Amino acid sequence: REPRPLTPYLAPGxxxxxxxxxxxxxxxxxxxxxxxGEKTAYGYGQILIGKWEVD
Structure with missing residues (x-):
């Protein structure tokens, strides 16, 4: 028996x-x-923090 392969559940972006x-x-x-995360040199896993302005 082997572990099941990992499947990403979050879409890019x-x-x-x-x-x-x-x-x-x-x-x-x-x-x-x-x-x-992995492959950060390729642009994966970027974190951007912002503020949502409510009018």
């Missing part, structure tokens, strides 16, 4: 929206522009 507190701002700013 997926976007998430989160709410945070002012206390998290420093940690979020450190993540902006970072890359995580």
């Amino acid at each position: 997926s976007t998430w929206f989160f709410e945070s507190t002012a206390e998290d701002l420093s940690a979020l700013n450190k993540l902006h522009g970072a890359c995580i």
